[in-house]
Amino acid sequence: MEQAKDKQVLLEVQHLNVQFHLKNGKKAKVVDDVSFVIHKGETVALVGESGSGKSITSLSIMRLLPMPPGEITKGDILLNGKNLLHYKNKEMSRIRGNEVSMIFQEPMTSLDPVFTIGNQIMEAIRRHQKVSKKQAREMSLQLLKEVGIANAEKIITEYPHQLSGGMRQRVMIAIAMSNNPQLLIADEPTTALDVTVQAQILKLMMKMKKEQHSAILFITHDMSVVAETADRVMVMYAGQIVEEAPVREIFLQPKHPYTAALLKTMPSLETEMTRLPSIPGTVPPAYALPNGCRFAPRCPFVMKHCRQVTPETRHIQHNHSVRCHLFTEEGVLAHDGERSFT
Structure with a gap:
């Protein structure tokens, strides 16, 4: 990395x-x-x-x-x-x-069902680059090949519903990367x-x-x-x-x-x-957040202090930060006088 x-x-x-x-x-x-x-x-x-x-x-x-x-x-x-x-x-x-470009989870909500794959990639290119239709088409074919679509000449003429989920996602990546974001x-x-x-x-x-x-x-x-x-x-x-x-x-x-x-x-x-372990409870809705630490209702190490005071972000190392009452600024485990975590 x-x-x-x-x-x-x-x-x-x-x-x-x-x-x-x-x-x-x-x-x-x-x-x-x-x-x-x-x-x-x-x-x-x-x-x-x-x-x-x-x-x-x-x-x-x-x-x-x-x-x-x-x-x-x-x-x-x-x-x-x-x-x-x-x-x-x-x-x-x-x-x-x-x-800046974005790839969404479900490409069918991002790709226009009434335009061909080629038209949609070409539009993305021509919106930001001064190229001809012919140049944009050649660039679109090259992008489709780069994202692993071998039969690019055929795919460029098809519509989103004709492609599999994996193929649609490749097309979305091609569109997202078309202008070198x-x-x-x-x-x-x-x-x-x-x-x-x-x-x-x-x-x-x-x-x-x-x-x-x-x-x-x-x-x-x-x-x-x-x-x-x-x-x-x-x-x-x-x-x-x-x-x-x-x-x-x-x-x-x-x-x-x-x-x-x-x-x-x-x-x-x-x-x-x-069976895989799961985290008990659910993320609280944004309109009904708990007092103190928002994870307190689900936390196995919850202290009284956690339910009353919102924790600040602690930079426990130069490249590691945490928002939790369990840790001091030095990165060591704290305690509330009733229950020790050391």
């Missing part, structure tokens, strides 16, 4: 807050004070269960958040030092698909695919990232995908980033109980089990 040390910052998200206005007049904070950076050439995984706020974070970066009912109430999103939240829609349309956001891009196709798609994404020197923000709940692709991991729970560290450290020394619980849900070849 590549290391981000001394690399140039590509994306910087600062204190991002997103809320949704509900029909009953209430407000739900779905992203709460989220800050992180992505360096050029780096692959960062944003992980967590459904409802954690991962996709809303990515849609906010792309400025595709439905507003209303969504609203970015605070924060900055800097791409190469430029604040995307200050851009008008027309300016953002020049950035989307060019400097600096940042690729991949939101659960392999969830709907079988294991064999998933492995092929991940390998393809890593290959194209290396060739085009792109950075990737990989959004997933699958820790095995994280182990295979990421340089660094951010763990999200109930709208907050609760842990961040290099991928190896996350797997070998997880600090937050939620991270440890996620890792336990991974199947292992070394341990014989008839």
